Amino acid sequence: MATINPHINFNGNAEEAFNFYKSVFGGEFAKIVRFKDLASAEFTVAKKEENKIMHIALPIGKSILMANDVPEIMGRTNENENRSKIVISAESKEEANRLFSGLSSGGQVEMPISDSPWGTYFGMFRDRYGIEWMVDFDPANS
Numbered sequence: 001m002a003t004i005n006p007h008i009n010f011n012g013n014a015e016e017a018f019n020f021y022k023s024v025f026g027g028e029f030a031k032i033v034r035f036k037d038l039a040s041a042e043f044t045v046a047k048k049e050e051n052k053i054m055h056i057a058l059p060i061g062k063s064i065l066m067a068n069d070v071p072e073i074m075g076r077t078n079e080n081e082n083r084s085k086i087v088i089s090a091e092s093k094e095e096a097n098r099l100f101s102g103l104s105s106g107g108q109v110e111m112p113i114s115d116s117p118w119g120t121y122f123g124m125f126r127d128r129y130g131i132e133w134m135v136d137f138d139p140a141n142s
Helices: 014-025 091-102
Strands: 008-012 033-034 053-060 063-069 088-089 108-115 121-126 133-138
Touching: 008 014, 014 053, 014 063, 014 091, 091 108, 091 121, 091 133
Parallel strands: 008 063, 088 133
Antiparallel strands: 033 053, 053 063, 108 121, 121 133
16 A cells, blocks of 8 residues: 655755654654755755755654755745645544644644544644644544
């Protein structure tokens, strides 16, 4: 079966966001590559962008959350647009509550986590970095 690994673009704060995600999910980064790590005569990097993230990966369960900072020469990511949501399928109600509480801290809750009309335990929010998340626990699958 295929695995879906979400990838997020940031405007220079990918490392900060991923340290926050790591504090909630735990684990260690599988990879961190900065723009300066790829600099060469063919690929020049502006001084102000050399420490920005070219690629970062955080394993979460069987998936990997990935991101990068968008170089200024490519324009800015609209952090207020309706990005695709990242869906977390929790293994327990307790895990759902912990992840919802941790990730929504400092963000904006769109739908508080509670029993949903479709039979799952569900909540939705935008985190402090503008990323949209849905947390879902289906007791029928436990």
